[in-house]
Amino acid sequence: MSAAIIDGKILAAQVKQEAAAAVRALQQWGKATPCLAVLLVGEDPASQVYVRGKESDCAACGIESRVCRLPETTTQAELLDRLAALAADPAVHGILVQLPLPRHIDPAAVIAAIPPEKDVDGFTPVNAGNLLTGGSCFVPCTPAGCLRMIRSTGLDLAGKQAVVVGRSNIVGKPAALLLLQQNATVTVCHSRTQGLAEICRRADVLVAAVGKAGFITGDMIKPGAVVIDVGINRGADGKLRGDVDFASAREVAGFITPVPGGVGLMTRAMLMWNTVLAAARQSGVDLGVSRKG
Numbered sequence: 001m002s003a004a005i006i007d008g009k010i011l012a013a014q015v016k017q018e019a020a021a022a023v024r025a026l027q028q029w030g031k032a033t034p035c036l037a038v039l040l041v042g043e044d045p046a047s048q049v050y051v052r053g054k055e056s057d058c059a060a061c062g063i064e065s066r067v068c069r070l071p072e073t074t075t076q077a078e079l080l081d082r083l084a085a086l087a088a089d090p091a092v093h094g095i096l097v098q099l100p101l102p103r104h105i106d107p108a109a110v111i112a113a114i115p116p117e118k119d120v121d122g123f124t125p126v127n128a129g130n131l132l133t134g135g136s137c138f139v140p141c142t143p144a145g146c147l148r149m150i151r152s153t154g155l156d157l158a159g160k161q162a163v164v165v166g167r168s169n170i171v172g173k174p175a176a177l178l179l180l181q182q183n184a185t186v187t188v189c190h191s192r193t194q195g196l197a198e199i200c201r202r203a204d205v206l207v208a209a210v211g212k213a214g215f216i217t218g219d220m221i222k223p224g225a226v227v228i229d230v231g232i233n234r235g236a237d238g239k240l241r242g243d244v245d246f247a248s249a250r251e252v253a254g255f256i257t258p259v260p261g262g263v264g265l266m267t268r269a270m271l272m273w274n275t276v277l278a279a280a281r282q283s284g285v286d287l288g289v290s291r292k293g
């Protein structure tokens with residue numbers, strides 16, 4: 001039997017509609033229109049595309065966007081100065097530094113300079129620590145999108161086996177924490193993991209965030225499992241492929257996300273939600289949710 005597709009287009013549209021409705025509510029209550037500032041350094045073509053996508057998502061949700069495009073030669077000190085100005089600007093509610101940065105700039109130093117209350121990517125040590133300890137935070141957009149996709153299947157995660165392949169700070173680790181918060185039993189795998197296929201086959205929920213096209217094959221999947229493919233890998237033919245071998249996986253899984261049209265769209269939508277949440281919090285408004293999951 002072929003797996004049901006978890007459609008990122010439909011779910012992302014829902015999240016963006018919710019964000020747009022929250023923007024309208026803030027405006028009706030006399031609060032500021034949410035504003036996202038993006039700092040883009042250099043000419044990386046993929047980053048340019050991502051930033052244009054963010055601008056159009058903001059427009060669709062009624063969020064104001066400001067993009068600071070800086071030359072490749074920008075020094076770390078200059079970037080930190082621009083960041084400090086945005087941090088101090090009360091009209092700016094969310095700040096995002098588009099990664100990767102040029103090699104001469106230390107991303108950790110730049111991210112640490114984003115005020116936690118404007119850190120809509122959820123990458124600062126304060127937000128990462130609050131996610132770990134269960135405090136109020138901004139959840140990184142990709143793992144938040146993954147959780148929303150898993151929930152859309154109706155699966156109750158409590159007591160289920162969840163396996164996350166990949167342990168990056170922006171995807172794997174926060175995804176594992178979110179699944180743990182939902183009372184799943186979580187295993188995190190990485191490049192030193194032994195017996196990966198066997199571990200994956202135990203997973204009721206499998207999240208693949210490896211960065212290797214087609215790495216997870218159908219024989220590594222438990223029949224009926226929910227498979228979330230975070231990977232975005234561009235092949236020599238220019239086509240995007242996920243970390244999951246879609247053709248073999250969909251014959252075994254119960255639910256699966258496609259690439260493209262899956263997690264990537266949810267990441268973008270969750271950024272809109274986090275920006276609205278940031279604006280609400282800075283205006284002293286409780287939107288009634290601490291996290292969008």
Ligand code: NDP
Pocket residue numbers: 142165166167168169170171172189190191192193196209210211212230231232233263264265267268
């Ligand atoms: P990283 O390169 O930071 O992390 C990759 C992880 O995969 C590492 O933890 C690494 O282990 C692990 N890994 C590598 N090889 C193996 C292996 N043979 N077996 C098991 N684990 C392995 O990548 P990211 O987390 O940033 O991104 C992962 C993928 O998701 C990429 O394709 C990226 O483009 C995509 N992505 C997609 C997003 C979206 O919106 N859809 C957003 C962000 C990323 P170790 O730690 O031991 O090195």
